[in-house]
Structure formats: C-alpha cells, structure tokens
Amino acid sequence: xxxxxxxxxxxxxxxxxxxxxxxxxxxxxxxxxxxxxxxxxxxxxxxxxxxxxxxxxxxxxxxxxxxxxxxxxxxxxxxxxxxxxxxxxxxxxxxxxxxxxxxxxxxxxxxxxxxxxxxxxxxxxxxxxxxxxxxxxxxxxxxxxxxxxxxxxxxxxxxxxxxxxxxxxxxxxxxxxxxxxxxxxxxxxxxxxxxxxxxxxxxxxxxxxxxxxxxxxxxxxxxxxxxxxxxxxxxxxxxxxxxxxxxxxxxxxxxxxxxxxxxxxxxxxxxxxxxxxxxxxxxxxxxxxxxxxxxxxxxxxxxxxxxxxxxxxxxxxxxxxxxxxxxxxxxxxxxxxxxxxxxxxxxxxxxxxxxxxxxxxxxxxxxxxxxxxxxxxxxxxxxxxxxxxxxxxxxxxxxxxxxxxxxxxxxxxxxxxxxxxxxxxxxxxxxxxxxxxxxxxxxxxxxxxxxxxxxxxxxxxxxxxxxxxxxxxxxxxxxxxxxxxxxxxxxxxxxxxxxxxx
Amino acid sequence: xxxxxxxxxxxxxxxxxxxxxxxxxxxxxxxxxxxxxxxxxxxxxxxxxxxxxxxxxxxxxxxxxxxxxxxxxxxxxxxxxxxxxxxxxxxxxxxxxxxxxxxxxxxxxxxxxxxxxxxxxxxxxxxxxxxxxxxxxxx
Numbered sequence: 083x084x085x086x087x088x089x090x091x092x093x094x095x096x097x098x099x100x101x102x103x104x105x106x107x108x109x110x111x112x113x114x115x116x117x118x119x120x121x122x123x124x125x126x127x128x129x130x131x132x133x134x135x136x137x138x139x140x141x142x143x144x145x146x147x148x149x150x151x152x153x154x155x156x157x158x159x160x161x162x163x164x165x166x167x168x169x170x171x172x173x174x175x176x177x178x179x180x181x182x183x184x185x186x187x188x189x190x191x192x193x194x195x196x197x198x199x200x201x202x203x204x205x206x207x208x209x210x211x212x213x214x215x216x217x218x219x220x221x222x223x224x225x226x227x228x229x230x231x232x233x234x235x236x237x238x239x240x241x242x243x244x245x246x247x248x249x250x251x252x253x254x255x256x257x258x259x260x261x262x263x264x265x266x267x268x269x270x271x272x273x274x275x276x277x278x279x280x281x282x283x284x285x286x287x288x289x290x291x292x293x294x295x296x297x298x299x300x301x302x303x304x305x306x307x308x309x310x311x312x313x314x315x316x317x318x319x320x321x322x323x324x325x326x327x328x329x330x331x332x333x334x335x336x337x338x339x340x341x342x343x344x345x346x347x348x349x350x351x352x353x354x355x356x357x358x359x360x361x362x363x364x365x366x367x368x369x370x371x372x373x374x375x376x377x378x379x380x381x382x383x384x385x386x387x388x389x390x391x392x393x394x395x396x397x398x399x400x401x402x403x404x405x406x407x408x409x410x411x412x413x414x415x416x417x418x419x420x421x422x423x424x425x426x427x428x429x430x431x432x433x434x435x436x437x438x439x440x441x442x443x444x445x446x447x448x449x450x451x452x453x454x455x456x457x458x459x460x461x462x463x464x465x466x467x468x469x470x471x472x473x474x475x476x477x478x479x480x481x482x483x484x485x486x487x488x489x490x491x492x493x494x495x496x497x498x499x500x501x502x503x504x505x506x507x508x509x510x511x512x513x514x515x516x517x518x519x520x521x522x523x524x525x526x527x528x529x530x531x532x533x534x535x536x537x538x539x540x541x542x543x544x545x546x547x548x549x550x551x552x553x554x555x556x557x558x559x560x561x562x563x564x565x566x567x568x569x570x571x572x573x574x575x576x577x578x579x580x581x582x583x584x
Numbered sequence: 585x586x587x588x589x590x591x592x593x594x595x596x597x598x599x600x601x602x603x604x605x606x607x608x609x610x611x612x613x614x615x616x617x618x619x620x621x622x623x624x625x626x627x628x629x630x631x632x633x634x635x636x637x638x639x640x641x642x643x644x645x646x647x648x649x650x651x652x653x654x655x656x657x658x659x660x661x662x663x664x665x666x667x668x669x670x671x672x673x674x675x676x677x678x679x680x681x682x683x684x685x686x687x688x689x690x691x692x693x694x695x696x697x698x699x700x701x702x703x704x705x706x707x708x709x710x711x712x713x714x715x716x717x718x719x720x721x722x723x
Contacts, residue, residue, distance in 0.1 A: 085674050096662060103655040146673035 087133060088142040088157050090126040091165050091208035094119055095201040102198030109193040113180040116197040120173040123204065127165040134162040135560070139567070139577040141214070149214075150278035154578050156214040159564035160414060164211045164341055167418055170546065171333040171425050172204050178429055178539035179326030196236060200330065202229035210338050214578055216264050216274045216350075219342060220257070223306070227253050230335060234323045245319030252315045256305035263298030267291065267350075277578035280349045280571060289356025296351035300343070300362065307339030309399055310369035313392045317376060320391075321384035321441065325432020328384060332391055333425035337417055340398050344413065347402060348568040363403035367497045369396030374504040382441045383431040383516070386508060387424070390467065393501060394420050397482060400494055404485050410565035412481035415558060419474040419550050423463040426543040430460045433536050434516055438527050443512055448521035457517050459540040464513065466547050468506035474550035477558070594636035598646065601629035609704050610688070610697070619700035623707025630708065631715050650716065653709025661702025664695045 086093075098119040102112060134140055134157050142155040157165075206226025213219050231253075235246035268274055270291050271282045283292060305312035316336070320328050351357040373393025380386035398420070401413035433456060434449070435441050450457045466473035479502060486495045521527075550557050567573055605625035612618025633646040641647045668676035679694035 085669055089674050093662070096658075100655050100658045100662065103651065103658070105649070105651040143673055144675045145668070146671075146676040 084133075084140060085142050087126070087130055088140050088155055088212070091123065091130065091169070091212060092155075092205060094123045094126060095205040095208065098201040099198050099205060102194050102201065107194050112194040112197045116201065117173075117176050117180060119201060120169070120176050120204075124166075124169040124173050127162070127169045130157060131162040131166045134159055135563075139573060141577050149578055150273045150275035153218050154214040154275060154277075155212045156277075156574070156578055157212060158567050158574060158577070159560065160341070160344065160568060161211045163414070163418065163560060163564060164337075165208055167421050168204070168207050168211070168334050168337075171421060171543075172200070172330065174539045174542050175326050175330045175333075175425065175429075176200070177542075178329070178432075178536050179324070180535070196233065199229045199233050199236075200327075203233065203330070203334075205229075207334055207338055211341060214276050216268075216276060216279065216346075218274075220260055220264065223260075223338070223342075224257065226335070226338065227257075230331060233327050234319055234331075236324070236327070239322075242322045245315075245322045248315045249319045252305055252312065256302040256312070259298050259305075260302035263295040263302065266298065267295040275578070276345070276349055277571075277575045280352075280355075281575055281579070283350060283355045287356065292351055292356045293358060296347070296357045297361075299346060299351070303339045303342045303346070304365070304399075305339075307336045307343065307395050307399070308369075308392050309395060310365055310372050310392070313369065313373070313395075316392060317385055317388045320388040321382060325384070325428060325435065328388075329425045329428035329432065332387065332428045333421045336391055336395055337421055340395060340413075340417055343399060343402060344410070344568065348410065349571050349574065353405060359403040359405060363400055363491070363494065366396045366400035366403060367494060369393065370400070370497055370501045371396075374501045374508070377508045378504055378511075380508075381443050381515075383434060383443050383446075383512065384428060384441060386443075386512065387427050387431060390427075390505065390508070391424060393505065394424070394467070396501075397479070397498065400498075401482050401485060404482075404489050404491060404494070406485065406489065407562070407565050407569040408481065408488060409485035410568050411558070411562045412478060412485050414561040414564050415474075415481060415550075416478040418557065418561070419466065419478045419547070422543055422546045422550060423466050423475065426459065426463040426540055426547065427467070429536065429540050429543070430456065430463075433540075443515035445522045446516035447519040448517075450517040452521075455537060455541075459537070459544055460513070460517065462544045462547055464509040466551065468509045469502050470506070472551055472554075474547055474554065477551070477554045481558075591636045594632045598629045598633040598636075601632065602626055605629065605704075609700055612700055613692075613696060619703030620707055622700075623704040624711065626704065627708045627711035627715075630712055634715075650709040650713040653705045653712065657702045657705025657707075657709055659702070660705060661699050664698035664702060667695050 098115065101107075101115055107115075130140075139156060139158040141157075143149065144153045144155065146152070203226055206222050206224070206229060209222030209225060210219055213222055231246065231250050234249060235242045264274070267279065270288070271279055271286075273279055273282065301312070308316040320331055323331065347357065347359070347362075353359060370393050373389050373391070373396060377386050377389035377393065380389060394416075398413050398416050401409045401416065431441075434446055437449075438446050440446070462473065466475040469475045469479045479498065483495055483498060486492075486498065605622045608617040608625060609619055609622030610617075612622065630646055633641065665675040667678050668674055671678050677694055677696045679692055682690050682692045685691050
C-alpha cells in the first residue's frame with residue numbers, strides 16, 4: 083500500500099494523460115475528467131504528506147531493484163510539501179481555467195489535448211520532486227519541459243513564438259549542460275543514485291570534481307529557475323501564455339528548479355564536500371536587484387509579475403547559499419509562500435486583462451470601486467509579496483534576514499531590504515493604476531462576464547496565503563523539519579540505502 | 585510514387601515486416617531488439633503500405649489510427665507495472681512458468697513483455713502520427 087501511495091503522484095497524472103489521448107472526448111467530459119483527476123491527486127498527496135510527517139521518509143524501489151542499481155523514489159518532508167502545494171495550485175488553476183472561465187483553456191479540438199498536457203506537466207513536476215536518482219531527475223524535467231513548450235505556444239499566435247523559441251532553446255542548452263555535469267560525476271563515481279553519490283563523495287573528498295560538475299549542474303538548474311544571468315527567457319515568454327497556464331508556470335516551473343538546487347546542493351554538492359557557494363550568493367543578489375528593477379519599469383501586468391518571479395527566486399537561492407538549518411527553513415517557507423502568492427497574482431492579472439481587454443495597467447482603473455472582491459484578491463498576495471506583517475511574505479523575509487545576520491552577510495541584508503521596498507513599490511504601482519484611479523476613459527472595455535469560478539480559485543489561493551500567514555508557526559515547523567532533513571542528510575541516506583522506515 | 589514495381593513490392597513486404605517486428609519485440613528481453621525497435625519496424629511496415637496506395641488506407645488492418653495505438657500502448661505499459669505491487673514492488677517483473685513451443689523454443693511470458701508490448705504500440709502510434717503530420721504539411 084505504501085508503494086502505491088508513493089507512486090500515486092506519478093500514476094494519477096499519467097493515467098489522466100492517457101485518457102486525454104483517447105480521441106473524440108467532448109470538451110465537457112474532458113473538463114470533468116481533468117478536474118476529478120486533479121482532486122484525486124490532491125487527496126493522494128495530502129495523504130502522502132500526513133504519512134511522511136507521522137512515519138518519516140518513505141522510499142519506493144522501482145522494480146524491486148536495490149539502490150544504487152535501481153531507481154529509488156524518495157518522499158521526505160520537503161518532497162511531500164512540494165507535492166502538496168503543486169497539486170493544490172494545479173487543482174485551483176483548473177477550477178479557474180475550465181471552460182466557463184474568462185479564459186477557456188483552448189478552442190475546439192485542442193481542448194482535450196491541453197488538459198492532457200497540463201497533467202503531463204504535473205507528471206514531470208511530481209516525478210522531479212520524488213526521484214532520488216540524478217538521471218531520472220533529468221528525465222522528469224524533460225517530461226515537464228516538453229509539456230510546457232507546447233502549452234506556452236498552444237494557440238500558435240505570432241506573438242507567442244519568439245518567446246517560446248527563446249524558452250525552448252535556453253532549456254535545451256541547460257539540459258546539455260546538465261548532462262555534461264552528470265556525465266562528469268558519473269564517470270568518476272560510477273553511480274547516479276543521489277544518496278550513493280553523497281556517501282561516495284563524502285569519502286572521496288575531491289573538491290575539483292565537485293566544483294566542476296557542481297558548477298555545470300548549477301548553471302543548468304539556474305537557467306531553469308531563471309537566475310541571473312540566465313533569466314531573460316522568463317519575462318519574454320510567461321505573459322504570452324494564457325492566464326491560467328501562466329499562473330501554473332509562475333507557481334511551479336521555476337520552483338521545480340529551486341527544489342532541484344535545494345536537493346542537489348544540500349546532498350551532493352555541499353560545502354562539506356568542497357563546493358563553494360560564494361558565487362551562488364552573488365548571483366542571487368544580482369538576480370534580486372535586476373528582477374525588481376525590471377518589474378519597476380514595466381506596465382504590462384503579467385510581464386511585471388514575471389519580473390518579480392526572478393527577483394524572488396534570488397531570495398530563495400541566496401538562502402541556499404547562506405546555508406545552515408535556519409536559512410534552509412526560511413527558503414522552504416519562502417518557496418511555499420511564493421507559489422501560493424504568485425499564482426494568485428497571475429490569476430488576478432488574467433481577470434483584469436479579460437475585463438479591460440488590455441494587459442497594460444495604464445488602461446485599467448476603478449476596480450476598487452467596481453469589484454472590491456477582486457481588489458481583496460489582489461491586496462492579500464500583493465502585500466504578502468511586499469513583506470507587510472502579518473502576511474506570509476513578512477515571515478519568509480524575516481527568517482531569511484535572521485539567517486543573514488547570523489552568518490554576517492551584511493551586503494545580502496542591505497540588498498534584501500532595498501529589493502523588498504522596490505517590490506512593495508511596484509505592487510503599489512499596480513494597485514494605483516488598476517484599482518485606485520478612476521477608470522481610464524480613453525480605453526473602451528469589452529462587455530465580459532468572468533463568472534464566479536475565477537473568484538473561487540483566487541479566494542482559495544488567498545485562503546492558503548492566509549493559512550501561511552496566520553498559521554505560520556505550524557507551517558514553519560514543517561519547513562523546519564524539512565530543513566533539518568536537508569541539513570543533516572544521514573536520515574535520507576539511511577532511508578534510501580538501508581530501506582525505509584516502513 | 586508512380587513506380588508500379590515499388591507499389592506492388594511494398595504491399596507484399598508490409599506483412600512480413602510486421603511478423604519480423606513481432607519477433608524482434610519478443611526476443612528483446614535478453615537479446616538485441618525489444619519494444620522500441622520492434623515498434624519502429626512495425627511503423628515502417630505501416631508507412632510502406634501507405635506508400636503503396638494513395639495515402640492512408642481506408643479499410644483493413646493498416647487503416648488503424650495512431651490515436652488508437654498511443655493511448656492503448658501507454659495504458660498497457662502502465663498496467664504492466666501494477667501486478668508488481670502485489671509481488672513486492674512497483675514495476676517488479678513477474679513471470680509465468682515457462683513452456684515449450686515449436687519454432688520459439690522455451691517461452692517465458694511475464695509483465696516485462698507486457699511492458700515491451702506497450703512500448704511497441706506507443707512507438708507505432710507516435711511514428712505514424714509524425715509521418716501523417718509531415719505528409720499533411722508537404723501536400
């Protein structure tokens with residue numbers, strides 16, 4: 083039964099994808115299948131999270147082959163948390179995006195395929211979170227990316243193709259770099275199992291090997307997580323996809339990159355094994371500043387938000403570079419908070435675009451008066467992102483700053499504070515332009531009725547943000563537990579190499 | 585495609601190719617071959633048959649749509665992984681007792697072969713869809 087539980091986050095989307103390939107399913111049926119499957123997935127990962135929290139790390143040996151020869155799936159607290167929040171976001175985005183929304187996922191015959199691809203994306207995301215094998219991680223990443231390539235350019239509009247092309251090319255390049263790094267380290271160690279690699283590297287103490295292959299793999303995942311100087315693909319492409327899809331991308335894709343960095347650079351390429359994290363810290367700081375400066379200059383709402391993703395990714399990787407249990411706790415809390423907040427903001431952006439017929443916030447205005455509920459759905463995540471207490475972003479930033487003070491990284495603290503103020507400034511800019519000022523009179527609005535579903539979606543994500551804010555202590559303890567497992571990987575090694583606790 | 589020789593030859597070559605592809609599929613567990621290579625060969629049998637007529641056949645075995653092969657193939661592959669759960673681990677190979685058959689010798693049937701069949705069908709579907717799409721683009 084435990085096997086089935088661990089494999090379920092992969093099995094459920096895979097089966098849904100297969101069902102969506104069956105021809106001549108009506109759009110209505112596919113909506114129902116897709117939503118049901120996302121609900122089942124959410125139930126499965128909730129159960130998995132509860133089991134992991136109460137019983138400890140779970141492992142599954144595919145085919146019964148013992149590591150390091152077979153592929154092992156590992157569900158520790160970090161994996162389970164990431165699985166849970168991505169299943170939640172996917173469910174909510176599907177509620178927003180099914181046919182009756184302001185943004186029907188896709189016209190006519192493509193509709194079923196789009197649902198299939200969304201579940202294909204979830205298949206890749208969940209696989210990446212679960213796998214305990216370096217090459218298998220690459221395979222899941224590719225599953226995720228191939229689905230996202232198609233979703234990004236799904237209408238084949240002229241405007242979508244340049245961004246999509248940049249996205250595809252950069253990701254292919256990153257995959258090639260990843261394979262080079264993995265090849266180097268496999269040539270030396272003869273194993274791809276992460277736990278086995280960690281054990282062998284600990285005994286080998288070869289900083290040259292760790293730094294060369296670590297740097298190659300870091301660049302690969304930095305490109306996928308949109309870290310400076312590999313970030314340019316993100317603001318070029320995200321806002322071109324449909325709002326529901328871009329919300330899913332904004333919430334999940336870059337964070338899978340951050341997860342992979344967290345996993346690999348606390349387990350395999352660690353300072354204890356000779357990896358130098360200084361470069362990561364400086365790149366993160368550059369990312370934070372450049373991302374937010376890009377956001378300040380933008381007027382296209384979802385493009386502005388896309389620049390914010392970059393800036394926030396900088397906070398997360400900076401925490402990874404600071405190292406130590408407190409910093410890792412802060413990073414994990416930050417990732418959870420950011421997924422919830424950013425997906426909400428993209429959905430709000432989608433509704434604003436649908437109602438005004440324009441993505442330019444200078445053409446918006448008056449929504450505080452005409453739709454207070456929408457204003458609320460914007461205010462909660464925007465203030466959270468800006469770091470206003472008592473919202474989740476405040477706790478995330480506070481913990482990160484504490485970790486910075488403990489390690490004496492004053493330059494990082496100064497950067498984080500300045501970037502925080504600029505983040506708040508650009509959120510207030512959207513607030514002023516879209517909600518506060520009088521409706522822009524020179525820009526006629528289409529008569530669209532967005533219906534209730536988007537609000538259900540946005541409010542449930544806002545609810546999640548509030549849970550992270552007010553129930554911060556509980557979530558913080560979970561993050562602390564996950565960070566403890568990362569900081570001291572002996573439990574992970576035991577679970578994988580000697581068999582799980584169950 | 586106006587060569588009469590090629591068209592007639594292609595028509596008669598398709599069936600033997602299919603048989604060879606099945607043999608490759610079966611021997612693949614311990615020898616070179618398997619679902620992927622078998623699937624490629626079977627797909628070329630389909631394409632050869634298509635070339636021998638004028639476009640996609642309307643009737644008969646070779647008219648089966650790629651959209652049949654892909655979900656069925658993937659479904660079979662996933663199903664082959666599930667019996668392993670009863671035998672101890674997900675995707676664990678379970679085998680029926682071996683028996684003798686003329687021509688094939690000692691026969692072993694089990695879930696790994698089922699998985700290979702799934703790969704075989706998926707590859708046929710994928711290659712056919714690819715060929716159909718390219719064909720549409722060029723005409």
